[in-house]
Amino acid sequence: MKEIIVKNYKETEAVINSQNGNSFTVKNIIPQEMTDKCSANFVEVEPGNFAYGYHYHEENEEIFYIISGEASVKTENGDIILKEGDAICFPANKSGSHVISNPSKTQKLVYLDFGTANKPDVVHFTGTNQGMVVAKSGIYNFTK
Numbered sequence: 001m002k003e004i005i006v007k008n009y010k011e012t013e014a015v016i017n018s019q020n021g022n023s024f025t026v027k028n029i030i031p032q033e034m035t036d037k038c039s040a041n042f043v044e045v046e047p048g049n050f051a052y053g054y055h056y057h058e059e060n061e062e063i064f065y066i067i068s069g070e071a072s073v074k075t076e077n078g079d080i081i082l083k084e085g086d087a088i089c090f091p092a093n094k095s096g097s098h099v100i101s102n103p104s105k106t107q108k109l110v111y112l113d114f115g116t117a118n119k120p121d122v123v124h125f126t127g128t129n130q131g132m133v134v135a136k137s138g139i140y141n142f143t144k
Contacts, residue, residue: 001034009042009067009110017051024051035117042067043100045109050101058122062090062115064100069109074099076126092116097126 012027029040039060045051054074064071064087071082076097082088090096102109120135129144 001030001036001038005030005034007042012042014044022049024049029114030117037117038114039117040112040114043111043113045069045071045100045102045111047102047104047106047108050099051113052099054097054099054126055123056090056094056097056126057092058124059092059118060116060121061092061096062098062113064088064090065112065114067110067112069102069107069111070104071109071111072101072103074101090115094124094126 007027007029009027012029014025014027016023016025018024023046025044027042027044029042030038043051064073064082066082066084066086068084070084071086073080073082073088074097076095080088081103088098090098100109100111120133122131122133124131131142131144133140133142
């Protein structure tokens with residue numbers, strides 16, 4: 001970052017991500033073009049949905065902090081249930097595989113997703129032969 005950034009969760013512009021009938025909302029705290037060393041986003045997941053898909057990073061560590069709602073996080077060691085105020089940290093390797101979902105039938109899950117933003121980073125979609133490289137010049141999908 002080159003400057004101080006202040007964002008309010010309720011006032012930050014939302015970008016809806018959807019795929020195969022699943023959707024979640026990302027509110028960038030640090031704009032992608034400014035993520036040199038760290039990244040931070042507010043993420044909203046409606047009941048029954050998940051965010052991003054099951055994956056791990058080779059280079060970047062991530063931390064989720066639950067602002068409101070309940071989360072179920074699939075990991076290599078089984079599911080972990082999180083509640084408001086909980087934080088979970090993921091290492092940059094296969095043991096850090098994760099996907100966060102909202103098991104609630106009524107309440108939206110809101111969490112802060114932050115971590116390192118080293119580039120390039122290789123992201124593997126665990127259990128598939130798919131992945132992507134996140135580089136300064138863009139995002140490139142690949143099949144192994």
